[in-house]
Amino acid sequence: MNNRREFLIKSFFGTAGIALASTSLIKGAPAIIKNYNKPDSKINGVQIGCITYSFRSLPDQSAEATLKYVTDSGISAIELMGGPAESFAGMPESTMDNGRYNNLRRKKRDGGQLSADENKEFMELQKEAEAHAANVAAWRAKTDFKKFEKFRKMYKDAGVSIYAFKPGAFGMNNTDAEIAYGMKAARALGASHVTLEHPANDARTLKLGKMGEKNKMSVGYHGHTQQTPTFWDTALEQSPRNALNLDAGHYIAAGYTDIFELLQKKHKRILSMHTKDRQTPANGKGNLPWGEGDTPIVELLSEIQSKKYKFPATIELEYKIPEGSDAVKEVQKCFEYCRRSLA
Template sequence: MTRREWSKLMLTGLAGFAIPFTGFSQPGVVIGLQTYSLRDRSLDEAIKAMVQLNIKSCELWEGHVEPLELQWKRNSTPEETSRKKELLTEWRNSLQMSYIESVRGKFSKAGIKVQAYSATIKDNISEHDLELAFRIAQALGTDTLTTSGTVSVMKRVDVYAQRYKINVGMHNHAHVDKPNEFATPDSFERGAKGLSEYIKINLDIGHFTAANFDAVAFIREHHQRIVCLHLKDRKKDQGANLPFGSGDTPIKEVLRLIRDNNWAIPANIEYEYNGADTVKELEKCIAYCQQIITA
């Protein structure tokens, strides 16, 4: 995102409550949305909900670009999963960038900046699909790709990151028992070791807390490498996802750390706990963040 784009976002307000803009040196806190939060609806319905919520910046989940019905789901049978993969491969092989440009147009019309594109990149990904993720990000007009990848795939990812000049944020979960997944500070270091400056971090502070690591200390030390955050609230010791303010995740401390240091790190809400209504729960999440950064 350019300085001019950032300034424009701050002047218009993000999610309706950005800190008042007083110059680029004090950009405030960008509260955006990981659109996976709206996984219960189509792209058009998700954009409609974001407009309703006054969201102005988002991290676009691949499930809102690719056919929603072909995304992986828990409790699917092996046969269902295999068939979905076949159909998704066919879709990707026939994809025209004109479709992605039309998606970009929808966000532009709604006044929403696509801050990053979020794609799944694992060891078994084909070269075609790996490069496609970068082509999609480029066509969406963003210079950032986030991925729940693996440590061992990042060398392949870096080839395209350098070619397309797109930053890649390694996204963590709490799977500390799986050394090839991003979960620990060490896994981030191993994932980026020997690679270009384009390989960065998309820190999920909820998962980081559930894995019993200190998000505040990590952000303070590595803020220059972080392309965006995921905001969610979880308990320590692999605890559950909970409504904001109910878990152990230091959301308040993290948002104020970013605010007080004027760090240009977008903080994207990712709604994962079980609530009655997605939009109503997101309204609560937004209000919680608003109270923190305006106090």
């Protein structure tokens, strides 16, 4: 066994072109071998992460496929959407067209006018969604959290940690039992916080903050172009567990130029920062490939690095994927942009 172990160590260092003259180097070999070929997206002190929503365009949304998307992108830390983990844990599957439903809901939310046919379709899909939600709530009430621990181990073994979890368990229609479930699942996954869209409801943020205190889980509120310098203030005052899931791109698209001041004032309450390149209102608010918009990504990453802020910068792929490319290739480009920015 010792001879075989020595052979493996020598083979590894021989392939890597590393001399074996040092005894201390040989002793360190098992740790090096264990981490060999695993992703590492912490660059000069700044953790670059990715929200798995970035891979939504890819057909396979299973736990295993999502893990491969992440590692192929070179990412070692993630904000995890609910789908891959909950399906892995056995959550009932929906038979409805979620993509179509989300597109119609987004159009309606953003002030778009639905046609009569679209509105009828939306109402039918909404009924299906409500029925599925009831089935999911029943499943969540009897969930075995060991399955989430198993999910965590699978990702950890591949070199990927989970710092945030975003299941659909914290909405206005979700019960207290579902909120507690989401927080317990996040803890089993190793996350420091859960994320959700800011509900624009003070009673709800108070409830979530208090339940976060009870379940020892922080809550990061995400916003779109409704973000303002004071957007999170009430929630922050309500509970020490309430915090920011800042979106830098949306903040710029909202027309605010004080993002560095916001970071300076509230960095201790920022749990993670979505990073994308959007234009200012004067330039059209577009969501563009990195380096083509108005979000000061390079400067933001430099600020995180120089001030030693602890929160990760989360890649969120939202610009249109070019023909001939795919989500993994585009996340790779975003990550390389971060790498060059922090070099």
